[in-house]
Amino acid sequence: xxxxxxxxxxxxxxxxxxxxxxxxxxxxxxxxxxxxxxxxxxxxxxxxxxxxxxxxxxxxxxxxxxxxxxxxxxxxxxxxxxxxxxxxxxxxxxxxxxxxxxxxxxxxxxxxxx
Amino acid sequence: xxxxxxxxxxxxxxxxxxxxxxxxxxxxxxxxxxxxxxxxxxxxxxxxxxxxxxxxxxxxxxxxxxxxxxxxxxxxxxxxxxxxxxxxxxxxxxxxxxxxxxxxxxxxxxxxxx
Numbered sequence: 001x002x003x004x005x006x007x008x009x010x011x012x013x014x015x016x017x018x019x020x021x022x023x024x025x026x027x028x029x030x031x032x033x034x035x036x037x038x039x040x041x042x043x044x045x046x047x048x049x050x051x052x053x054x055x056x057x058x059x060x061x062x063x064x065x066x067x068x069x070x071x072x073x074x075x076x077x078x079x080x081x082x083x084x085x086x087x088x089x090x091x092x093x094x095x096x097x098x099x100x101x102x103x104x105x106x107x108x109x110x111x112x113x114x
Numbered sequence: 115x116x117x118x119x120x121x122x123x124x125x126x127x128x129x130x131x132x133x134x135x136x137x138x139x140x141x142x143x144x145x146x147x148x149x150x151x152x153x154x155x156x157x158x159x160x161x162x163x164x165x166x167x168x169x170x171x172x173x174x175x176x177x178x179x180x181x182x183x184x185x186x187x188x189x190x191x192x193x194x195x196x197x198x199x200x201x202x203x204x205x206x207x208x209x210x211x212x213x214x215x216x217x218x219x220x221x222x223x224x225x226x227x228x
Binding site: 009032034036041042043044045046049051090094095096100101102104105106107 | 118147154155156157158159162172204206211212213214215216217219220221222
């Protein structure tokens with residue numbers, strides 16, 4: 001079985017501040033991990049993914065995430081928030097040998113204040 | 115952008131009526147998925163397809179059926195709509211069933227059941 005927990009349904013930051021969105025996963029086999037972003041009234045699009053190569057993964061729009069096996073975490077960060085980063089962010093996990101269909105977290109809404 | 119369209123984009127219907135949502139892709143991808151998105155629940159898998167006429171249930175399949183007679187089209191049917199099926203429905207595709215493959219999402223259909 002696999003599952004994802006996203007801590008905090010809403011995260012509020014000021015423009016220019018660090019963005020940190022938390023994701024913890026559970027998987028009985030080595031996982032593949034994804035972060036997706038959803039802008040208002042749109043579908044999800046991939047930000048970045050971890051597929052067992054480098055543990056630090058860089059994505060689009062300046063986001064990155066670090067896979068930490070010991071902590072079963074895959075937190076998403078961005079050094080400096082921009083107003084255009086305001087969106088819903090979803091973490092997802094899938095696993096070869098387990099379910100190849102990703103399981104999604106409940107999402108975190110990022111609010112960016114001017 | 116992946117060529118995925120959903121129709122209709124918005125629909126209001128009454129309890130007890132049948133509803134069919136369509137997902138159309140131009141990518142010739144084998145795998146197609148239907149999700150529903152509800153506040154506080156993230157994305158939940160309804161049904162998926164791994165080829166023409168090959169479909170399987172997801173975690174919230176009760177009250178829904180699907181059909182796939184062509185590679186490019188995946189239909190989701192609510193046989194008798196209920197208010198609990200008010201939601202935003204997303205279609206997604208992947209090129210193969212590998213666990214590390216990203217999903218590409220359609221723009222969504224907002225369904226309201228009165």
